[in-house]
Amino acid sequence: MRKAITPNERLLATLRYLATGSTLEDLKFSCHIAPQTLGKIIRDTSEAIFKAQRNFCKCPTTEEDRENIAGELEHRWNFPNCIEAVDGKHVATVLPPGSRSYIYNYKNFHSQVLLGIADANY
Template sequence: ERDHPGDSMTSLAFSYRLGLTTVSNSVHMVCATVVKLMMPRFLPIPSEETWKEVTKGFWDKWNFPNCLGAIDGKHVMIQAPPLSGSQYFNYKKTFSIVLLAVVDADYRFRIIQVGDYRRTS
């Protein structure tokens, strides 16, 4: 059976002959479980010592002092949630959530924030 990277919920439901609600609930359940079980191991909350190592990495590798990370964000297009009005409507005239990430000097993710709408500071 082939994978469906980036498929819509509707496409997955059709491909596997499942109801849209079943697919949606399953995807959300799997994602929540992955976050719950894997985040503490693979993306733990940075400690003070971790931040010191990150700062040292930016100095040693890039000669950039006192840097806690490189940050960037991306709008991820979504289907607007029911009753959300214009909350998730962005400047590109699409509905989206914001993915925000901070990486260290070796491009390893240190912080990830997903789910905010509009612009995030």
């Protein structure tokens, strides 16, 4: 029987997919998971993240809300036609046991990618 895919690997694959926009065929090489499995993992993990953060992160639901946010970002920060800002950072970590090179990045250290999303008021 194969080893189960850990929650860390599931989250890593989902965040990498969302951050890079790579195809599942490209992502399979960096995650070492079959594309068919990645499709299910990404869908399930995205739903879990949404359910966990639903009350914390409020998404604009109407066009008027989106226009207000876009207007505020343009007025305050001079970002026209923008609703949110997304940024990421490699946070250095200690290599967890058994993770091999899953969290080794191009900057030559082990890290997890921390993503942040903000509107005009942070």
